Amino acid sequence: MAEHILSSKLYWAIWAILICLTVVTALVARVDLGWFNPVAALLIATGKATIVVLFFMHVKYTSEKLTTMVIVSALFWLLILLALSLADYSTRPIS
């Protein structure tokens, strides 16, 4: 299995981007966007998680089927958690 070695510069750059996005999250939370506030926070968080998976976890540089399978199944499991929980929340009678 070929190892892809990344330069430490890239790691620091990714770290800086993550810190910037954290600051952006905090700033956006101070602005009243109504229902868009949680959506914005989640979008930024998803972006950060994607960067971590792609670079820190080396997924961008792998073509292994097994790695793809692991990522797809993890996302699928998250979907199960969200979809079936929402099956409850979205069909509750409103009193």
Added chain:
Amino acid sequence: MATAAFSHEREHYLNKEYGIRSWLLTTDHKRIALLYLVSITFFFFIGGFLALLIRLELLTPAGDLVQADTYNKLFTMHGQIMIFFFLIPSIPAVLGNFLVPLMIGAKDLAFPRINLLSWYLYMCGGILMLHTLLTGGVDTGWTFYTPFSTAFSDTKVIEAGVAIFINGFSSILTGLNFVVTIHRMRAPGMTFSRLPLFLWSHYATSIIFLLGTPVLAITLLLVVFERAFNLGIFDPNRGGDPLLFQHLFWFYSHPAVYIMILPSMGVVSEIVPCFSRKRIFGYSFVAMASIGIAVIGFLVWAHHMFVAGMSLYAALIFSFLSYLVAVPSAIKVFNWTATMYKGSISFSTPMLYAFGFIGLFTMGGLTGLFLAALGVDVHVTDTYFVIAHFHYIMVGGAVMGYLGGMHFWWPKISGRMYPEGWGRLAALIVFIGFNLTFFPQFILGYLGMPRRYWQYPPEFQVLNVLSTAGSTILAVGYLLPMVYFLWSMRYGKIADDNPWNATGLEWRTASPPPTYNFEETPLVTWEAYEYDKMTLPAEVTLER
């Protein structure tokens, strides 16, 4: 340690090095398995002692042995210790650790140091849990239900939550190690279709470890944060939703039941063909049923919440999905019985435990269907019916499988035979004690006795006395194997490499195995369970 007892000429994993350091810094999967064996046995007896106190309190209708608050702590700590510190690690961390590399013909697990780290994490969590127990305990029930756990309980919720959080990482690392090892380190010729079913079930268990445990870890952390920093996540007074906790908690904790039962099913799939001298019936169905249980097991969690106020439409979906999980479970039971059909069955100790497993698991599984039915569930929710149901699965199923596996592989682990007569007697005592303890609880629950109460109406006393009497018999049944296993380490008959004439790779190396398992990497040219091509050893023939 009693390593001196294993002083043979030949070098093996037990006599290669001596001293406490050689154990605490080992990266040998077999030694780590033994570290786990000692630790989980310790926690098993702590949890068992708490169970006996619960049963003693329930001997009489009045709450006279302990106070109500103490009783709440007793059942909470019994559940948390037994589930997180005994049942979940039991077969994977002991037998799985020992056998996964041996069964695939590898020298060790893929990440030996991570394997040792997982034991240290387990011990950190365990010591924190003991600290919690000794400094006042926790009274939320093992489920940590909010808002009681975050806003009302004045017990050690944070400590217990952190203990289980740390312990969760031990499970995740074990699961990771198994998945990578099974994918990457199989000996030449050991294809997935030749994999022993014990490994298929451990693969399925590892999937649950990896995908479920992080959700529990985060959920417990949220409870700790809400309690410590007053965040409003689950408490409705602070804008939270208590049912969200139940969704997140059961997303892991229902599949956790399959973490406990799947490895046991793997053990039974090894024992039944060996002591029936037959190829397993429907290999691929049994293998795929393990994966099926792991996947469908993630789709059924809200059947724990039917009376909690969730939507009726969602309840219907979860009820239907809960029925589905019975299908792969039934496939396994039918395949084991079909394997025994016209087999040359010997009633050795491991087989007695396998019989016990099949019967008790079937009862536990079928009563689970009662609980999956929306109407019946309303009647029996939070009664002793539920207690009896899940003890039939977790104790009747998982612990029977664990004990069966310990007897089956003890010759390989220790290099010594246990006394067969005592083994059969203990299996019988466990079976009788178990049924006497838990069968009356089905009736008690159906009559309406609620769980988690320290007092009860006098008309329930006879059944409660039966249950308490059974628990003392069960305790004897559990103590006996510990005594004769320890005895056999010094005085037991020296075991052959393959005393049961079994087909697995683990039996083709010495007993106990050398440090790197095999003298040379094995080449696998046969399918699992080719018992039709093997002969029965004289010793087993005589004992039938």
